[in-house]
Amino acid sequence: xxxxxNIIESLLFVSKDPLSAEQLKNLLPEAExxxxxxxxxxxxxxxxxxxGGFLLRExxxxxxxxxxxxxxxxxxxxxxxQPARLSKAAMETLAIAAYHQPVLRxxxxxxxxxxxxxxxxxxxxxxxxxxxxxxxxxGRPLVYGTTKKFLEVFxxxxxxxLPAPQEIAAGEDKNNT
Amino acid sequence: xxxxxNIIESLLFVSKDPLSAEQLKNLLPEAExxxxxxxxxxxxxxxxxxxGGFLLRExxxxxxxxxxxxxxxxxxxxxxxQPARLSKAAMETLAIAAYHQPVLRxxxxxxxxxxxxxxxxxxxxxxxxxxxxxxxxxGRPLVYGTTKKFLEVFxxxxxxxLPAPQEIAAGEDKNNT
Amino acid sequence: MSNPAYQVKLEHIFEGxxxxxxxxxxxxxxxxxxxxxxxxxxxxxxxIKWMQDMEIDVAADFLVMASTLAQIKSRVLLPDTGSxxxxxxxxxxxxxxxxxxYIRMKSAAEQLAAKSIxxxxxxxxxxxxxxxxxxxxxxxxxxxxxxxxxxxxxLMEQMAPDPDFEITPEKISVKEKMNEIIDLLEKKxxxxxxxxxxxxxxRDEIIAAFLAVLEIVRLNLAGISHTENSSxxxxxxx
Numbered sequence: 001x002x003x004x005x006n007i008i009e010s011l012l013f014v015s016k017d018p019l020s021a022e023q024l025k026n027l028l029p030e031a032e033x034x035x036x037x038x039x040x041x042x043x044x045x046x047x048x049x050x051x052g053g054f055l056l057r058e059x060x061x062x063x064x065x066x067x068x069x070x071x072x073x074x075x076x077x078x079x080x081x082q083p084a085r086l087s088k089a090a091m092e093t094l095a096i097a098a099y100h101q102p103v104l105r106x107x108x109x110x111x112x113x114x115x116x117x118x119x120x121x122x123x124x125x126x127x128x129x130x131x132x133x134x135x136x137x138x139g140r141p142l143v144y145g146t147t148k149k150f151l152e153v154f155x156x157x158x159x160x161x162l163p164a165p166q167e168i169a170a171g172e173d174k175n176n177t
Numbered sequence: 178x179x180x181x182x183n184i185i186e187s188l189l190f191v192s193k194d195p196l197s198a199e200q201l202k203n204l205l206p207e208a209e210x211x212x213x214x215x216x217x218x219x220x221x222x223x224x225x226x227x228x229g230g231f232l233l234r235e236x237x238x239x240x241x242x243x244x245x246x247x248x249x250x251x252x253x254x255x256x257x258x259q260p261a262r263l264s265k266a267a268m269e270t271l272a273i274a275a276y277h278q279p280v281l282r283x284x285x286x287x288x289x290x291x292x293x294x295x296x297x298x299x300x301x302x303x304x305x306x307x308x309x310x311x312x313x314x315x316g317r318p319l320v321y322g323t324t325k326k327f328l329e330v331f332x333x334x335x336x337x338x339l340p341a342p343q344e345i346a347a348g349e350d351k352n353n354t
Numbered sequence: 355m356s357n358p359a360y361q362v363k364l365e366h367i368f369e370g371x372x373x374x375x376x377x378x379x380x381x382x383x384x385x386x387x388x389x390x391x392x393x394x395x396x397x398x399x400x401x402i403k404w405m406q407d408m409e410i411d412v413a414a415d416f417l418v419m420a421s422t423l424a425q426i427k428s429r430v431l432l433p434d435t436g437s438x439x440x441x442x443x444x445x446x447x448x449x450x451x452x453x454x455x456y457i458r459m460k461s462a463a464e465q466l467a468a469k470s471i472x473x474x475x476x477x478x479x480x481x482x483x484x485x486x487x488x489x490x491x492x493x494x495x496x497x498x499x500x501x502x503x504x505x506x507x508x509l510m511e512q513m514a515p516d517p518d519f520e521i522t523p524e525k526i527s528v529k530e531k532m533n534e535i536i537d538l539l540e541k542k543x544x545x546x547x548x549x550x551x552x553x554x555x556x557r558d559e560i561i562a563a564f565l566a567v568l569e570i571v572r573l574n575l576a577g578i579s580h581t582e583n584s585s586x587x588x589x590x591x592x
Contacts, residue, residue, distance in 0.1 A: 007251045009230030010244040014252050016481045027254045053186030057476075069475040070180070071187040077204045078188055078196075085474065088463070089369050095463035111455055114370030114415050121345060124500040131345070131499055133338055142340055153472045163469075166461035193480035260496035265505065268497070272506035288509055303495060331499045342507040345500070 004031055005039045012043070018062030018152065060151035061158055086126075093119040094128055094150070098162055101145030102132045108144075120144065128153065181208055182216045189220070195239030270296040271305055271327070275339060278322030279309045285321075297321065305330065371419030372456045374401060379453070386453045389446050391430050395423040403568065417561045421551060422449065424587050428548055531559075531566035539576055539591045547587035 011027060012019055021040060025033045040063055044056045047065075054067045067075060086094065093116050096108045109116045123129040132145040146159070156162060188204065189196055198217060202210045217240055221233045224242075231244045244252055263271070270293050273285045285293050300306040309322040323336070333339055368374040378397050379386055402420055405412050429445035444450075470476045538545055547567060554560045567589060571578045579588050 003247070006228075006230040006245070007248050010248040011230075011251060011255050013231045013242070013479070014244055015255060016478075019255075027251060051183075053183040053188075054190050064478060065190070066470075066472075066476040066478055067187040067191060068183070069470045071184050072475050072477075074184045074204060075187060075191050075477050078192060079477070079480070086467070091463040091467050092369065092459060095459045095466055098466075099459065099462055111372075111452070111459055112370060113372035113419065113452075113456070114413070124345065125504075127498060127500075130332070131340055132332075133334060140337075142344055154466055154469045155472065155476065156469075163462060163465035165458040165465070167458060187477075191477045191480060260494040262496050268502055269505050269509060272502045273509065275502070276506055288513060290512075305495065330495050330497050331502065333499070340499070340503060342503050342510065345503060 004028070004035065005042065008036065008039050009043055012056065012063055012065060015064070018059050018064040020062040023062065057155060058157045059155050060148050064152075066155075087119075089114075089116075089119050090122055094123055094146070095165075097123070097129045097144050098146045098150065098159070099165070102135070102143035103145070104135060104141050104143055106141070181205070181212065182219065185213065185216050186220055189233065189240055189242055192241070195236050195241040197239040200239065264296075266291075266293075266296045267299055271300055271323070274300070274306045274321050275323050275327065275336075279312070279320035280322070281312060281318050281320055283318065370413070371398075371416045372453065373460075374398065374416070375419070375449075375453060376457060376460065386457070387446075387450050389450065391423070391427045391446055395420075395427045398423055403572075406568065406572070414558075414561050417564045418557065421547070421560055421564055424547055425551070428546070428587075528562050528565045528569060531562045532570055535563070535566055535570060535589070536575060539589065544588055544590035547589065550589075 007028065008024060011024065021033055021037045024036050024040075025031065028036065040056075044058075044063070047054070047056045053071060054065050056063055057066045059066075089112075092112055093108055096111050097103055100107060100111075105116065105120055108120065120129070124131075127147055128150045129144050130147050132143045134140040135143050150156075151158065151161075184205065185201060188201065198210055198214050201213050201217075202208065205213065217233075221235075221240070224231070224233045230248060231242050233240055234243045236243070266289075269289055270285055273288050274280055277284060277288075282293065282297060285297070297306070301308075304324055304326045306321050306327070307324050309320045311317040312320050327333075328335065328338075331339075368377065375394070375398065378394050379389065382390070382393065384390055384394075399420055402412055402416055405416075426445045426448055472478070535545070535550065547564070550563045550567070551560050554563055567578070567587065570576050570589070577590050579590065
């Protein structure tokens with residue numbers, strides 16, 4: 001298919017959401033998925049090498065053009081005030097939802113040691129977590145998990161791309177009592 | 178000013194509207210207008226030479242990245258089925274239909290306090306609600322309920338999965354141990 | 355008890371009891387699987403007392419943790435009576451496991467916060483938001499469950515403006531508990547908090563008892579110790 005690279009570049013440029021190779025294949029049935037993957041790879045490298053104002057990043061199972069974090073301060077001047085940062089409490093709750101999903105509210109509260117209803121509601125409102133369903137135990141409580149938007153906001157390819165948390169092994173060093 | 182070209186490139190990339198040299202000068206008071214004009218010129222030539230999926234075009238007294246007209250047909254495929262967001266009126270009506278089904282139009286209107294004929298029609302058209310039958314009262318009015326598509330759109334397995342408002346939206350209750 | 359050297363600094367606003375515990379553990383650079391329980395319990399209690407002195411509302415969660423710590427401490431200090439497999443039954447395990455998981459999640463949260471966050475560090479092209487309710491049955495619908503529930507709740511609140519249904523149950527008053535404890539102290543010379551807690555019917559009552567103990571000590575109506583050989587916090591008539 002002629003011009004495939006340019007077509008894909010223009011589609012990635014126009015799209016509001018990250019586009020996966022499969023989505024591109026649906027838009028371009030004339031091309032092979034393997035071919036599409038190759039072109040994405042090529043574009044990704046090209047933009048990286050060019051080292052310009054924006055890059056092609058893999059996020060939430062797709063690809064998306066994003067500005068480089070170095071230019072944040074200039075872009076903030078152009079765009080209206082940005083949404084408030086998440087509090088420490090919200091980040092903790094979000095991390096637990098991400099690593100323990102599907103997770104109950106009571107499990108989140110058990111780990112954090114504090115009531116987390118308000119934070120859960122805030123994260124639901126921001127569409128960073130969602131109700132995944134119910135757990136089949138007495139009372140059928142709701143279980144929560146992260147959304148695609150969560151992956152997009154934190155620039156993660158998928159849930160396997162979550163950062164590895166600090167592990168504390170038992171009996172590392174024995175000192176006092 | 179270091180990185181001026183990349184900064185301008187990222188600003189032009191992010192902006193919804195065309196940016197003029199004067200607007201860029203306002204965002205970048207550290208740079209000279211002449212310098213800014215030079216960089217724009219440079220970028221414009223670079224993208225023209227690259228001959229990729231999009232170009233930097235002078236429009237409406239400013240500059241804007243735009244896809245090349247040749248790729249219009251592919252872009253139309255992407256943009257065609259934009260998911261529609263439901264209006265507040267539609268969401269309200271849908272919520273009442275979900276929680277109160279089988280529900281009469283008059284009951285929906287009683288709760289919302291406004292005529293809801295148009296919204297009901299819209300939701301029927303979108304196959305989010307359907308006629309479940311008639312209530313055996315004088316006039317035998319139609320009763321409405323939600324559809325399978327409704328469950329799909331909201332990611333629910335069945336209606337029992339629909340969270341009760343007090344399960345998430347209500348105030349704090351007793352937590353863990 | 356009020357050694358100023360142990361005063362926890364004000365600049366820390368702790369998310370909850372776990373956060374405070376992690377702070378204390380980091381401060382003393384101790385292994386969470388080998389916590390010097392007496393030291394950590396003392397400092398934890400001191401922090402609660404300091405909050406109360408500063409007239410900061412102490413959340414119930416802190417008090418629950420305080421009584422958990424006090425219980426662990428008394429079990430550690432009390433020599434095991436039954437035949438035991440020593441290593442397996444470290445009472446401190448009750449807190450070590452949850453602490454390890456909390457630290458793990460805290461570090462995950464920190465790492466997530468350090469990512470290039472969309473609309474904060476990195477940006478995408480600003481597109482015009484799409485139309486609403488666009489015609490055509492074929493158009494896919496994008497909707498949010500939480501929004502649906504929220505709108506429904508608003509409607510229901512408008513419908514029923516009488517807030518009669520929320521009646522908060524009578525709480526066990528700290529004053530009542532104080533009287534009860536002072537009565538007990540008149541009969542016995544000392545009482546352990548463990549015994550007091552054992553008498554309580556639920557968590558709220560334990561909290562009330564704990565607050566009562568703190569108040570009694572604050573008002574100098576009794577002394578408190580939690581040294582060796584005692585079963586946790588020990589209250590004695592002064």
